[in-house]
Amino acid sequence: MFYTGGLPFNLARNPYYVRSYSFAASNQIPGYVPPGYNKLRTTLLQQEKENVNRLLEPIKSTWKEKGVSVVSDGWSDSQRRPLINVMVACESGPMFMKAVDCSGEVKDKEYIAALLSEVIDEVGDQNVVQVLTDNASNCKGAGELIQGRYSHIYWTPCVVHTLNLALKNICAAKNTSNNEETYNECHWITEIHVDALFIKNYIMTHSMRLAIFNKFSPLKLLSVADTRFASIVVMLKRMKLLKTSLQSMVVSEAWTTYREDHRGQAVLVRERILDDGWWDKVDYILEFTRPIYNMIKDCDTDRSSLHLVYERWEVMSFKVKEAIYKHEHRCASEESTFFKVVESILTSRWSKTSTPLHSLAHSLVPRFYTQKWLDEIPGRVAPHVDNEVSSSRLSCFRRLFPCADDRRKANTEYAIFSRRDNDIFKDLECVEDMSLMEAKHWWATYGSIAPLLQGLAFKLLGQPSSSSCSERNWSIYKFIHSCARNKLTPKRAEDLVRIHNNLRLLSRNSEEYLKGRTKMWDVGGDEHDNLDDVGCLALDVANLSLDEPDMEMMLFGDDGDLGDFEDGASGNDA
Structure with a gap:
């Protein structure tokens, strides 16, 4: 069945496959005939559709x-x-x-x-x-x-789309009349990326060069599609992982003695790979874009993140500035022309993405009112003191509570919550749990005194941002x-x-998803490449990208434990 039907071996971990054989082994079903071609594509398909609807x-x-x-x-x-x-x-x-x-x-x-x-x-x-x-x-x-x-x-x-466009504005700046300052400050990043593409393409399109590369590296070169989020950063991250292997390759005898194809290009590839200044620029790009890339990974998930976007954007901007100023050896009071350009791009993108809903969700996270959170970044203020957040929150209340009495009640509840003007909110355990508990759980435990806000919290704190x-x-x-x-x-x-x-x-x-031989059955497949922290694997079956960073590195053996796939293929395309 597997070999003649061309079925992926990963199917053996599918719980429905396992369950069908377990049922057949434990039940007397003489004369059973499996469903035929037409029944599978018509009657049974519609029955299963109705069954799934009931299960949902x-x-x-x-x-x-x-x-x-x-x-x-x-x-x-x-x-x-x-x-x-x-x-x-x-x-x-x-x-x-x-x-x-x-x-x-x-x-x-x-x-x-x-x-x-x-x-x-x-x-x-x-x-x-x-x-x-x-x-x-x-x-x-x-x-x-x-x-x-x-x-x-x-x-x-979508926040992820917005961040991806911001990265493109920074890393692939175009030379236009209204974009001269950005291009002048950022075009060197494009040049580094072009060099990386040249190195990758030269190795991948020459079979002998690729054979030499494969002897020195257990990892594969990536062909990252432009439509992939953060494609430039992903490309450079992989090049960084391959640095030692690439340098060993170009100083090897096999590389220097093979002269059959584009010798001039081979010399240029060698010069770039051995150029410490070039790698320093790669490191710098990865360093100051890391906060943006990490936010893309955090938001490119199915997990609830709407209420975290406002805070994460603030932290991201702070860390980008920190990385640039550290590289340029500047103190906080000095001005960096490069950071000014990057900041203007991020600010412009935020103004197009930010909605009042982000601010309202931000306002309902108890942790953002604690002193510990406020002390993490200099000058940070609580949501009820932030003018932008307060203005957006009031705008949301006007839409969500069209009745003036309900709106007044919601504003009163928010004032009591934010200033802790209630015995429940003043309680020491309640205050400690603001930092320790998940926001939704905190509202379920302590929020009954503010029913309108509690209802909003249950809805807003469970929504995605992409x-x-x-x-x-x-x-x-x-x-x-x-x-x-x-x-x-x-x-x-x-x-x-x-x-x-x-x-x-x-x-x-279901509970069974995290245990037994069918553990995480839909993660992984017959093609799997070890991408370390690159985080851009997209398998047709596993459906992984930047969305599941906790799962992207897991390889499963036949016994359900972590191991290596027998059939692990290169999976070059991402």
């Missing part, structure tokens, strides 16, 4: 209290049909709702808003906190239309609607993706 009901029942985010993204399938998928992200994880074939349609803001409105009405508009999309103009327009139709729902641009789950879903779509199955109709492909994605969601919310 316990998760859906939590939406009223915990709230959801409606997330959307576009893609083209193997037959170049334009598709838009819509998912619902909540504290339990992302749930697939629909994928629409947009062939022959103009994907303008009205069309996208209509698709989103259908899902919002299906979910229940009172359960929806925000709509998350990328930063494209038609998506922004659709978000504004949604905000007009549903006064309590916000459109929130549309990554919707983008990662195309990995599942590509896995199912592959070149080998390119005759699947869009509707049947949608049903298969719905079942696949939502069964994974149910599996990940």
Whole structure:
């Protein structure tokens, strides 16, 4: 079955595969005939779709209290049909709702808003906190239309997309009339990246050079797609990991004696790899972009992060400045032209991304009112003292509480919470737990005295800050609607993706997912490359990218323990 069907060996860890054989071994089923071709693709498919919908009901029942985010993204399938998928992200994880074939349609803001409105009405508009999309103009327009139709729902641009655009502005600055200062300060970064690409391409496109490289390095060179988040940083991080291997390679006898292809290019590659000044620049780029890259990794997940964006952006900007000033040997009172340019890019991107919802969610995190948190960064202030946060919070209250009495009550509750003007909030244990407990748990434990804020906290503190789950879903779509199955109709492909994605969601919310021979069964596959801390692995089955940094390094053996894959392939493309 495995060998003739070309099935991935990772299927042996699938709990549904294991369960089917366990059932057959423990039950008398004489005369059983497995389902045929037509039944699998028609009757049984629809039955399983209905079954999965029933299994999802316990998760859906939590939406009223915990709230959801409606997330959307576009893609083209193997037959170049334009598709838009819509998912619902909540504290339990992302749930697939629909994928629409947009062939022959103009994907303008009205069309996208209509698709989103259908899902919002299906979910229940009172359960929806925000709509998350990328930063494209038609998506922004659709978000504004949604905000007009549903006064309590916000459109929130994807933070990861925003950070990626900021990195591109810094690391790939364009020489235009209105961008001269940025280009003058940042074009050296582009030159370093071009050199790195030249080194990689020269080795990869010459078989003998690649063979020499493979003798010196257990890691592979990456071909990082431009569409990959932080692609330039990922490329340079891999080059840094390969530094010792590359230098050993170009000083070896095999490299210097082989003269059959582009000798001049080989000399240039050797000079770059042995140039300590060039590597110093690579180190500097990685050092000052590390805070931005780390924030991308933190936000490019399905975990709740909406309430952390405001703080993380502040910390990111502080660490970027710290790295640049340290490299330039400047004190805090001096001015750095390079940092000024980087700061202006980050500030510009923040102004386009920040919404009042970020500030309101930030205001509801108890830890941000503790002295320990305030002392971490000089000049930091609590949310109720921050003018920008306070203004945005009041703006949110006006939309979320259209009734003046409710709004006044919410403002009073916030004043009591932020100033601890209540016996419960003044209690020593309560104050200590503000730093120690997860924000949602703190509100569940101590927040009953402020019911309006408690309800808001339950919803806002469980929302994501990026549309990554919707983008990662195309990995599942590509896995199912592959070149080998390119005759699947869009509707049947949608049903298969719905079942696949939502069964994974149910599996990940079960206790069995973290133990036994099926432990993390959907992580890893037959192709796996050790990327160390590069963090950009994207397997069709495993569906990993920057989204799951805790899992991206795990290799599983047949016994369920950590080990090496027998069939580990290079997985060069990321």
